[in-house]
Amino acid sequence: MPMNFPLALTWMRILIIPAFVGVFYLPTHFIGLQMANEIATLIFVLAAITDWLDGYLARAWNQTSAFGAFLDPVADKLMVAAALIVLVQLGRIHAAVAMVIIGREITISALREWMAQMGKTRSVAVSWLGKVKTTAQMVAIPFLLFDSSLSLIDWPSAHEIGAPLMWLAAWLTLISMIYYLRVAYQDGFEKN
Secondary structure: OOOOHHHHHHHHHHHHHHHHHHHHHHHOOOHHHHHHHHHHHHHHHHHHHHHHHHHHHHHHOOOOOHHHHHHHHHHHHHHHHHHHHHHHOOOOOOHHHHHHHHHHHHHHHHHHHHHHHHHHHHHHHHOOHHHHHHHHHHHHHHHHHHOOOOOOOOEEEEHHHHHHHHHHHHHHHHHHHHHHHEEEEEEEEHOO
């Protein structure tokens, strides 16, 4: 497997997860919670930018590979799962939200693998609903990580923006999972 810059960006997303989580475990006399929030937000936003950038560069430089296509969504799911678990531990989201989102990712990944074995990967290709869900989630998480006022007048706080967006992402997660399962059922079972 030859290493290229887009693939290196993907690996970087995976390798920064311990730093992202670890910032909340540093001694409070060394780093306060607000600074930990800010650092974690910055790491997550940089990871989200590299997610877009590695795919763009791989296509633009004709450096796409089967391994890169496999690793990119794995890196994304690991980073999002780590963020959701941290947010649950910090009490900023309900555990049910994290379970729905992480559970859906595992379910859809397994479903895509199964459909690929049947030669029907197009049936479970990413839909517009999945893209809207991902956008809501990727916007909500930095707000919830930051968890502070965004202005001098203290309204709205980052949490007041992030929490409703995360609930929206959770609902869209359920709806998109049902959609993918229905499409896979119709394409996978009814045609066999």
